[in-house]
Amino acid sequence: MADIAIWPGSSSFAPGKTPFGFYDYDSEFMGDADKVAKFCAQRLGYPIQNVELQDINFYTAFEEATTIYANELYAYKIRENYLSLEGGDARFPLNDKIIQPNLATIIKYSGQYGTEAGVGGNTNWYSGSISLTGSVQDYNLDTWASENGLEGENVEIRRVFYEAPPAIDRFYDPFGGTGTGMMGLTDSFGWGGYSPAVNFLLMPLNFDLARMQSIEMSEQIRRSNYSFELINNQLRIFPIPSDGDTGTKLWFQYLKKDERLADSIIDATDKISDVSNVPYENPQYLKINSVGRSWIFEMTLAIAKEMLAYVRNKYQNIPIPGSDVTLNGSDLLAGGEKDRDKLVEKLRTYFDETSKRAMLERRRDESQFRNEEMTYIPMTIFVG
């Protein structure tokens, strides 16, 4: 029967001994692999006890620990910068790049509000019009839609140009100097806004504003001002159009609801579209500093503990002559899992403490503390 060798006390790393080979040709990784194997074996009790693992088990754990470290690091970087990364080029690795914060994604996010507010956005608005008919107050815009090759359900009216001419066109130039009592007179003659240029008194802007408000309020109260009501694409306009209005076009703007959805989906081939394609590659082990490597060593040990636990725990009892024994697989497994969780938690805390937010908060605190400390310096009276 075969004899499967166990850890003999030393090892010699060579490329190809790890499952994935991510770091096999990294000179520092190659140099550390055997040291880590020895460290783990001795931490697991060798040479007092046998360790039923081989060098490749330790190398596997070492590779996994390095990859976990990189995953945690880059996941943190992605979380920290995703708003600045989304939509960026996904073809080139970001490993050695510094990411400057930008507002590109925030502005993209804001486009939706622009669409709804009619100030930009990412969905087109279209213009349409209906012809008014004298004495007809109600107009079915679904009918208009079908006449124009649209589905009424897909049309959302965004704006109706129902307003009266702007008040600024309705009163003559205040520099005309004819006084408030003549408001509307020049307009009635068709030359509102023209200035007879007889008043050279400098008038403040609030004077103009007050006049415009006055005109608009007059229109609303003294006249039946223009308005409309739109419910379920049924347009009712006020006042009831007169016969003279027949044929006049009432313009409105609308958007197509399906475009609102379609326009929100952007083709992102070769671009960063989610956290899975942010272009981070496996790190170069040789660039990981001693703080990171120390973490990796500890994580390697935790993984090795789990491995050894699985080996020793495959069978509940191990037969020995005339009896059987139970090995410490359960303890090893519990210890390994606990170590692993603690290490990951420690690393995440460490990363979080170096986030932009945390660093800014720290600077703020330092500044506050420094200022507070300065207040304890006696304020002497200068004697010249």
Add this chain to the structure above:
Amino acid sequence: MALFGEARDISMFRHVNRELMGNVISQQVVYYKPDIQETVVNMYGEASKEKYWNEPVLLNSIIERSDQSYPDSEIGVDFQWGITFKFLRDDLLNKLEEFNSNSVYGANLVPEVGDIIMWKNGYYEVDGTNANQYFVGKNPDYDYKDDNGDNPLGNMDLDQFGYSVSIICNTHYVPADKLAISPYKERF
């Protein structure tokens, strides 16, 4: 095909056993087998004159002791002490086994009735042996293959599964003067 108790698992058991018996429990005994070529026997197969012994072999063993007793007999007070010596069977196989080559193990002996085991400078004669401890109930020495090397039920690799763990020797105490085992050749 069998699934559990494959040679890889058994190898791990062997490592654990040798560590446990060699480094943790560390009970050692000396095993003597009679040299049947040198020993002259009578018509009943008894050694009527001197008994000759092969070179002793040092073995790890798990020792299970019963209480000593002192029964009265016609010639006085006797002394009895029954001891069970449990050996890892793999330790007793020869050096040609892969797991024994390049190791201190591989005694190449088969315990039999009449063998002598020395422990604590006392001698114990083997009354009976027991090789009946099989992991997952299988002994890989029996793979049930026909003349063509096939197992009719399709289990072609039974020789790689199971484990005959131990050989257990039940013994009784024997006074040293009855055995005439001596490390000094000049005795003869």
